[in-house]
Amino acid sequence: MKTTNLFICLLFFASFSFAQDVNIQNKMKKFDKEMEKNLKDWNIPGVGVGIVKDGKLVFVKGYGYRDYEKKLPITANTLFQLASNTKLFTATALGFLVNEGKLDWDKPIKTFVPAIEFYNNDLNNTITLRDMLSHRTGVTRHDMIWYKSDFTRKEFFEKLKYLEPSQPLRQGYLYNNLMYASAGHLIELVENKTWEHYVQEKILKPLKMNSTVFSIPEMEKQSDIFVPYNEKRDTTILYKINYLSETEGLGPAASIISNINDLSHWLSALMNKGIYEGKQVIPEAIVKETMEPSIALHNYSLDQGFTEVLNPVYGMGRQTEAYRGHQLVLHGGHLNGIFSQISYMPQDNIGVILFVIGEHSMSYNSINYNIYEHLLGLSTTPWSERGLKSRDARKKIAKEGRAKATVGQIPNTKPSHPLNDYLGNFENKAYGIINVSQKDAKMMFTFHNIKLALNHFHYDRFDTINDEEDGLYSLNYQTSPQGDIDRFIISLDEGEVTFTKKPDETLNTVEILSKYAGKYKIATSTLEVILKDKNHLFMKGAPDIELIPYQPNIFKIKESAEITIEFIMENGKVKSMVQKDASGQYEIMRDNSQ
Known part of the structure; x- marks a missing residue:
């Protein structure tokens, strides 16, 4: 990557409806210089920063580019995928139904929506809306159910009954996007309106978030949009990747697309007990409930010997923690090639909207914490240096590990059956169908919208290629008591999943x-x-x-x-x-x- 492409594009937006705060700008001058180094060190295509203080957007800057190839600047109106920062919109929307008595945070959700089915009757009779929104159902992520799939929201909702808990209810934090997708579907069942329609009506329209949309096709109608990039494996070469567009079914967990201007209205309301432009747009009780601690999170920073971040807890759609003695309310979001973070310090009345293009997950927390330190006049913590050390170690381990991919492979073995017996559609009730096909002696693995070449490894094991974006999958075929190939076991998410061969339709x-x-x-x-x-x-x-x-x-x-x-x-x-x-x-x- 050429150094001439690494200069910072610092933009001042006189044409937009906010006034740059001189005091804030002075505090951020040193941060501007740090960002120039961060872009180089982390190989980041672009970063967008917005700062809200006293209910107003007082600072916006773009560092790098929204489109790295075309060298287009990031502006206050650049549209980005929020990813999981969508979740607080969903929790807030459901809060309106709680306020109306149509749902309840802490009563079994099945009391209000009989159609919902969990893994067993104990869960059916116990799981509440707060459990679903605070990731404490005991059901782990199962992200490969939704990743690049075309499942509808209703289908996600109907798959909950197949998801066996991996720990007891309310005994720990297990992040689960499917619970949010299903929680959003509750709105349709209760109100006979889609989640999108309800969020637009209750939140976006009253907050004048007029540029905010719910899908990539809607975003692409605009010109000021971000372009996702990734770093080619084992190099520093940046390359454009496709938008993760299969988010319609997942919607309430990750589909909102917005910009710094619009999000400043949202953040202003959250920081002001739900009031925006003098009107109570969001009931104060909802803002308060979503921030109430529901489940303790692990003190990960302490494990690494860092004491700046202490005692994080999760509420509903956001978490709170103590950052160097200041309460910080935040949530992150990640989809392919983009990170977002929306946060604020209630007692200090300052908030930050942050977007980072690229695939280095540790960089956006580093940037966010350093912004607050500059705004508060604190000494800066070397978060970037810490993160880079960890990143470099991880990259080294990953490269060395891939070089040993065939260790354990038993040479000169053959499949136990003719190749045709390994082909067909294999189904799991929760995850859907994996198709194994053959054309011109080449086998192909198709799972949702993931398509990868499949090769014999040894005996009855077949592995896909190790793709930079979609990963590697290992299929371990098994035979029935009758001696037929009738299933395979594959590691997905946090466990082994069995896919059974489907008979002819x-x-x-x-x-x-x-x-x-x-x-x-x-x-x-x-x-x-x-x-x-x-x-x-x-x-x-x-x-x-x-x-x-x-x-x-x-x-x-x-x-x-x-x-x-x-x-x-x-x-x-x-x-x-x-x-x-x-x-x-x-x-x-x-x-x-x-």
């Missing part, structure tokens, strides 16, 4: 399944096969046993993997069904006397 049609229904004779007893809900086949009993389509005319029983039921056909009609299991093979004749 035609095996689930009414036309196919209905011909198996009927009565079957075994000795002096009669068995009955029935069709439920048009496309689910059951063997009648107490309880009924579902027959899961497996192969043409062959079904399995969920509770007994070693058992198969095969319907024997003769002249296009069912003659009998044959049960095969470890003990033997048993034919049961169709009763055609009915």
Whole structure:
């Protein structure tokens, strides 16, 4: 990266509707020089900073560029993805429904929305709105359910019942975007309005946030927009990446796109107990409740021997902490190629809006803390130096680790089955479908909108390429008791996830399944096969046993993997069904006397 491309683009915006505060500018002069060094050290394409004091936007500057390739400056009107800074908008919107008695922060959410289903009845009878919004449900992230997926918000909502908790309710902080997406869907179920419509009506319009939008296509209609960049692995080369645009379903957790001008209205209201331009736009009770500590966070800085940040706690859509004796309220946000942070110090009546283009997560906290130190007249903490030391160590470890990617690979092994047996659609109820295909002897892995080449590693293990943006996935295939490839295990998020091979879709049609229904004779007893809900086949009993389509005319029983039921056909009609299991093979004749 050429040094001539690293100069700071310091912009003064006389044409915008705010007055630069001379005192603030004087305090920030040293910060301006620090930012020139930060851009070089961290290889950052661009940074946008806005400062709010006493309810007004008093400072805006762009450092670097909103579009690194075209060398376009960052302005007060440059649109950025807020990512997780969307969450406080969602918590606030839900607060209006709490104020109206349509929801409650601390009563089971199922009391108000019976349609919501969690993993078990204990959670159904216990989880509250505050639990969902403060990341204390005990359900971990599961981000690969939503990342680059086309699932709708309703589908995310319906997937909650498949997410098994990894720790007890309210016993720890486990960040979960899907809980926020589902919480936003509650608005539609309660108000019969989309989350977008409700947020626009209750928050954006009253706060005159007229440039704020909810999607990349809406953003791209404007000209003053950011462009995301990443650093090419093991180099300092910056390259443009695609916007993470698959955020519609995730909306209430991460989809809002805004600029420093609009966000200054939002921050001003939060800092003034919900009042904006003399009007109570957000009820004070909502502002207060979202800031109330709900779950303690770990003192990560203390673990590293740093004492500036102490006792962080999470409320709903934001956290609070003590920073060098000052209360700091903040939340960060991250999507591919962009970081955001919106924060303020209530007792000092100052707030900061910060955007950092690039992929170095440690840089934006460093910048934010240093801004407050300059504004408060404190000595500056060497956050950047600390972060760079950690970044360089991580990069070194990662590079060395990738060089040993084939360690443990057993040479000269072959798959146990023909390659065709490893192909098809494999499904997990929560994560959806992974397709494994083959074209011209090359295998391909497709998961949501992620497409990667897939290669044999050893035995029945196949690995994707290690992609800079989308990562590496390792598929460990398994066989059924019948010896067929019927599933694979893959590490996603915080655990191993099983994807089961889907049978041909035609095996689930009414036309196919209905011909198996009927009565079957075994000795002096009669068995009955029935069709439920048009496309689910059951063997009648107490309880009924579902027959899961497996192969043409062959079904399995969920509770007994070693058992198969095969319907024997003769002249296009069912003659009998044959049960095969470890003990033997048993034919049961169709009763055609009915």
